[in-house]
Amino acid sequence: METVTRFAPSPTGYIHIGNVRSAIYPYLLAKQQHGKFILRIEDTDRGRYVEGATELIEDTLRWLTLDWDEGPLVGGPQAPYFQSERKEIYHAYAKRLIEAGRAYADPTPPEQIEQYRKECNDQKIPFLYRNYRPTDTPEWHPGIPLRFKAEPQNYQWRDEVMGDMHAGPEVQDDIILIKKDGYPTYNFAHIVDDAEMGVTHVMRGVEYLSSTPNYLALYDALGLTRPKLVSLPHILAPQGNKKLGKRDGAKSVTEYRDDGVLPEAMLNYLACLGWNDGTEQEIYTKEELIERFSLDRIQTSGARYDETKLLWMNGQWIRRIFNERGVDALFERTEGFWPDVADEHSVEYRKKVLSIIYDRLKTLSDLREMTAYFFADPELDMNMLLNNKFLKKLSESELENLLKTSIAKLSSLPETTWNADSLQSTLNQLLQETGKKPAELFSLIRLALSFAPFSPALNLTMEVLGRDASLARLNAVARAIQ
C-alpha cells in the first residue's frame, strides 16, 4: 500500500521550531516510500483563526523544500484541503454514528457540564462525561453539540515510536464530535479526513498519546482500519523542561530564514534533533535524510532545542555549498544580506568578497557586519588602532614610520602584479626589512585598511580591495597619525 502522510496544522499563527518537525518527519517518510505527503489545514476553530496564517504555513514549507503532493494551491483528489470546507463530509460520518446508536445530541448546557467537572475535581476523582450522560436526548440538529457514545473497553495498540501501548476504560469518554457551531472537533475531523485521504501514518506530537484510545474507539465505530500511529516527542525549550512554544520565545521558522539561516541547515538540524541513523554523520542533505530516515530510530524522550548547534550547522552548510558548488551557488543565497553600500558595486566584486569571507560566516546576515569596509572607506578610528593589543606597545612615531615604509614598499608593486601571491611576498619582505613581528606590522596594515575587529588574510583583503583603494586608505591613516 502506498505510504501517505500528512502535516495538518491549524492556521493560528506562524510555524515555529517546536512544531515544524511534525512536518519534516512525515515528509521524509513519504518521500522515502515514494508515497504522498499531504498538507491539510485544520481551521475548524473559527475563534482562533488568524488571517494570513495559511500563507505563512505554505511559505515555511516551501522554504524548507517540503513540497506537498496534495493540499492547498496544488489541490488533489480529496480536495478541499481546508477542514472548514468539508462540513458535509463530517456530517455524513456523524449520521452514520447516530444511526448506529454511537452518537447522541447533547442538550446539557455548558454551565452544567462545568459543574460536573468541578464536582469531580473537588472530590479528586477523574471526570468522565459518560457518567453524566443525559438520558433524554433530542434529535441532532444544528446548534446542538453531538457526542460520541463511548463503549469503554481495553485497547492495545502499537505506537511506531513508543512501542506497545495499552489502555483501559478509564480513559475513554463521550467526546464531542461536532460542536454547537456545526464544525467538527479535531478529535473527529482528523479521523474522518485521514480515512478519506488514505493516510497510512498519523505522525503527531506525543500530547495525543493519551487520547489515542478515544480515537481507536472512533475507528472501530466507523469501521475504519487504523492507520499506523507515530508519536513524536517534544522539542523542549532551552530553559526548563517544557515543550518549546511561542511563550518561550520560539522564533518562527521564517525568522531564521530572514536571519540568514539556510534551509538545508534548518532541515538538517531539526531532522537530527531526536533522530539519528546510528552512524556518526552530522551533516545530511535532504536526499540523505530521505534515504536514511526510519521511524524506529526516533527518540522516545524530548530533545532540547539548541540554537548554538543550529548556527554551527549553518556555518558548515555555508562552507559546504561554497566548496562543493562554488561561489555562484552561495552567492545566489546572499541576496538581501549585503550591506546597503554593496549595491553600488558589481556582482563580480561582491563574489570576490564572498569568496574570501565565506568561511567565517555563521549566518548570511553576518555579511552586513563583516564586509562593509570592502564597499566604502571605513571611518578612521584611531583609538581602535592605538589601543590594539599589539600596536599599543609602539609609539605614534614608530607607527607613522612603519606605515610610511609599508606604503612605499607596497607602492612599488604595480597594478599588474597586485595579486595575492606577490602581495604575500611583498609583505614578507616588509617583515624582514622592518624587523617587526607579523602581529605588529600586519595588525597595523589590517586595521588601517578596514578598521574592523577582524578580516580575512591581509594579502587577500588587499587583492580584493585593489591597489588604489588600499594605498589611499593607508595614506589617509598615515596623515591622521601626524
Next chain:
RNA sequence: GGUCUCGUAGUAUAACGGUUAGUACAUCGGGUUUUCAUCCCGACAACGCGGGUUCGACUCCCGCCGAGAUCGCCA
C-alpha cells in the same frame, strides 16, 4: 488526583548483557608566520537512586525519585 510517557556529560546522541562508555555542539588549552573565523591537536565532562536476575547490567525485572503529557464545544 486518575491515566500515560520519559530519564547516558551543560546540550544532542552512540554502544549483540562483557568497550578505558564513542561522537558532535558548547567550554577551556595549544597549533596553522596578524586579528576573527576556518582547519588540526588536546583537555574537561555522563549511565537519576535502590534492590534483584546474571560469572558479568547503561542494557533485563521490580521499587523509588525526578521530569513531562493528558483529563476542553483547542488543536
